[in-house]
Amino acid sequence: MKSDYIATIGLEVHVQLKTKSKMFCGCAIEYGAEPNTHVCPTCLGLPGALPVMNLEALRMTALTGLIFQCDVAPICKFDRKNYYYPDMPKNYQISQYDLPICQNGEVPLHDLAYPKDAQKSIKNADKRVRLIRIHLEEDVAKNFHFETTSGIDFNRAGTPLMEIVSQPDIESPEEAFAYLTSLKQALIYADVSDADMEKGQLRCDCNVSVRPSHQTEYGVKIELKNLNSISGVRRALAFEIDRQISALERGEKLSQETRRWDDDRGETFLMRTKESAHDYRYFPDPDLLPVKTEVFMPAVRARLPELPWFKRERFVREYGISSYDAGVLTDDLELSRYFEAAAKGAKRPKAVANYVLNDLLSALAAAGKSVEECPIEPQHLAELTGLIEDGKINSKQGKEVFAEMFASGEAPEEIVEAKGLKQESDIDAIKLLCQQTIEANPKSVEDYRAGKGAAINFLKGQVMKASKGKANPNLVGETLEKLLSGV
């Protein structure tokens, strides 16, 4: 982005809650089910069907509010948002207008939430993006477009949907990326949504404008749609900001419009201009009674999770690992659980962290497995680091045992036993090998005694080789030194 322009970005994020049943009826929520198999008169919008609120959806929305330090309203209500589109045959969506369940609040942007290539150049460290509101509504049906017709599946209709609206505090595509990453992470930690953008569980609309840096009033706001991944949001915003700046530099006037992002072509296209803006005629839904949140707030407060950014600080404190490592470990809830389960039983949690971050993550990636599918029990990983720590096996043997653990899921002790990998720590055996090596290499012994300290490394290597890698390298080093200086 050119430095003489400022971009202003606000995001509207829709999040499907992971309740078992829909918002206003008892139909099951199931992604990918056969079309129109989870429908009833209420979610089909048939005349006369009456909605009843799903209490769990209200609790989850209030919990989300607490996570982001929103004010949870003492009273909220539902309104009808009127519009005509076949994805909502009753011609209104039940939503919240003037009394949403949550207002205000903020989402913190942490260093590791930024795209990897942008983590070294974060403009505002510890930035917080303020929220305007979080409200609850019902999702609409899914449309499929054919040659001359459209087909509609109502399985999705009525899924509880949270809308999280940010202030226009975001100033770059990278901050938008970090915002969505932080948001998604917290939602998963709170267990209110799986927030998978590919499955449409988290959807995002962006409002973006640019203005010359000397100008105080905002530029013309343009809305972006069809953003299907967090990196897609970043790409779309980068394209759109450049497009708007170029237009302004050519002396063009921008107009308020909605544009569609095409991720394959890497461009935005005009969808509609402001002339066709909607008039939703909101009014309170007479079918639904207002909600006093106080009755369920104690239960909601009890469900507050340890948030990723606090867990990260705790890992640094309790396990003596670096903030970066703790950040990577807490980035993924399951990974943080795995690490903690292993670190709890380990002598040196730092060694466990290293194994998880270096060996385990790459082994999982290579096998295309998730942390939940990890074949190694956390306790076994702790045992492996213990074996190395106690000098029972050396670190090179550790790698071999690890590979075998990953392949078979067996305990490290068993593998060490079966493969005869046990490190040789028998002092007499090592002494014998060292003596033999010294006798066989008079030249190196001479060099060492003449003051070439590095010559001992060659001798050490020879002893290790003679032991087929089983000797305890520390013990070999000590013994050689003793023999060479003492005799």
Added chain:
Amino acid sequence: MSATKFDVRYIAELARIKLEPAEIATFESQLGHVLEHVEKLNQLDVSEVEPTAHSFPIYNIFREDQIRPSLEREAALANAPRQAQGLFIVTKVVE
């Protein structure tokens, strides 16, 4: 004619209703009268009345998050004028 003019054309457009010019005149007058009646409410002193979202002082009618049986797909689609592959088929819509 009411003091607040009722914009029949705009409302008809929002409601996707096609009206003849004569109908527009009729509804403009009729709905204008309705508005006049409602206008009377503005003359009341409600400064002592607590705002309400609903006419009953009842709150918190909830259901627990439990799955209940859905309709059979054949039943759900039974009244659809057109259907294919388990979907309701409508005139092509594009946003």
